Amino acid sequence: MAHSQLTADELGAAHRLIGRVNQVFASKVVGQDDLRRALVATLLASGHILLESVPGLAKTTAAQTLASAVSGSFHRIQCTPDLMPNDIVGTQIFNYTTGELTTQLGPVHANLVLLDEINRSSAKTQSAMLEAMQERQTSIGGQVYPVPNPFMVLATQNPIEEEGTYVLPEAQMDRFLIKEVLTYPSTEQEVKILDGIADGTLVASGAAPRTDASLEPISLDDVRSLQQSTNRIFVHDSLKRYIVDVINTTRGQGPSPVARLADDVRVGASPRGAIALMRVAQALALMAGRAYVVPDDIVLLRHSVLRHRIVRSYDAIAGGVTPEELIDAAFDAVTVP
Known part of the structure; x- marks a missing residue:
């Protein structure tokens, strides 16, 4: 089906929404303009992104900030060799008092999912994650549960530590729309980071970014609208x-x-x-x-x-x-x- 071209009004509305996302991002992540552009492009194109860098380059902060900029739910999954597929997609729990099985959805059921150090999880767990990415659903006990819409996975891998890692096969790498390689910030940016930490405008890694009240995040409906505009x-x-x-x-x-x-x-x-x-x-x-x-x-x-x-x-x-x-x-x- 051919899409009609976007009107000037629709373009203007999209530009304003993207501008708000960029503002929220810039308020919490210093520098990393390439990362911001790659993340926003991946979100608009309804894709997933693989981030490669040494630890400490604000990958988690960037993912949390993007989630807060679009009013989305956010879950972080730390990959380890003993992480099982059920730990990601969810599991069925038997309730002894009622004698019934209840389904508990796993952390993959969020708008933005950060999969930290994906190359530390076993091939079986990686494939469970990739089903969610590709099919946009998970299977628990024979039942199919769709993931939220919009849904975006940010997977990270550390290029220098090979100890205890499982290389992602090419076929699985291909599932990622973008693979962004992060570099260290410039000296000026690093000083700006320290200034922000010192005066409280930035938070150290691991804490949820505080969003300035004057910076209005966009809604999930806005994200869906932007994704439809991208298609057109x-x-x-x-x-x-x-x-x-x-x-x-x-x-x-x-x-x-x-x-x-x-x-x-x-x-x-x-x-x-x-x-x-x-x-x-x-x-x-x-x-x-x-x-x-x-x-x-x-x-x-x-x-x-x-x-x-x-x-x-x-x-x-x-x-x-x-x-x-x-x-x-x-x-x-x-x-x-």
Whole structure:
């Protein structure tokens, strides 16, 4: 079904709502503009996000802040090797007084779910989480329970600690719309963080962020409306072809194949990668106040959308070739429409 293009009034309303989310975010998280943009784009595109960084870069604060900015429920799940699927999705409890089974829904039943250190949980638990992400429902005792709408998973993984971790398989990585790699704040930003902690405007990690009363969060209805608006952002056929050509180039094909990519890439991006590029571009267009996608929207978050969808060859890994270099090579080979 073709969607009608957004009107100027609808664009203006969407822009104001996104502005309020950005304001709440900026009041509680210093710097991390790339993270904010990636989180908001993921939310608008109804996707899930994988965050990779060393501990202490405000991932939990960012997730809690996003939840408070959209009036959503928030649950944090700390992944450990002994975490069982029931601990995430929920379980049935036998009541001895009534002799009945009652269902207790697990912490995955929230609007925003932070899955901390996803690579510490076993494959069985990871797959239970992925059912919730993909099917937007959980199964408990043969009964199906839909997760709330909107529903977004923020999973984190620590790149440096390999001890006691289970690597996420490629097929599971592909379920994440975006993989954002967080970097340390600048010196000025770090000083600003200390200032905020000292004067009480920021709270240390672990405490729920206090939202300034003057900053009005948006409602869950507003989020659903923004997600529908994102779906209606116009993508020209030439841009769809551009996305497909780039994705094909990562597979060693495309209109102008890159010899190096055929050697360095074991598995290129899947059709899900093409869908993700388009969905994120639509979200970025809406965030910029436009009713249509331009090539820059496709290029802007290319690393975040594709870095976890490309499997490098052993030679490329040994040679220190990064996924980002391979993505840039694919984009450079395709003519921008």
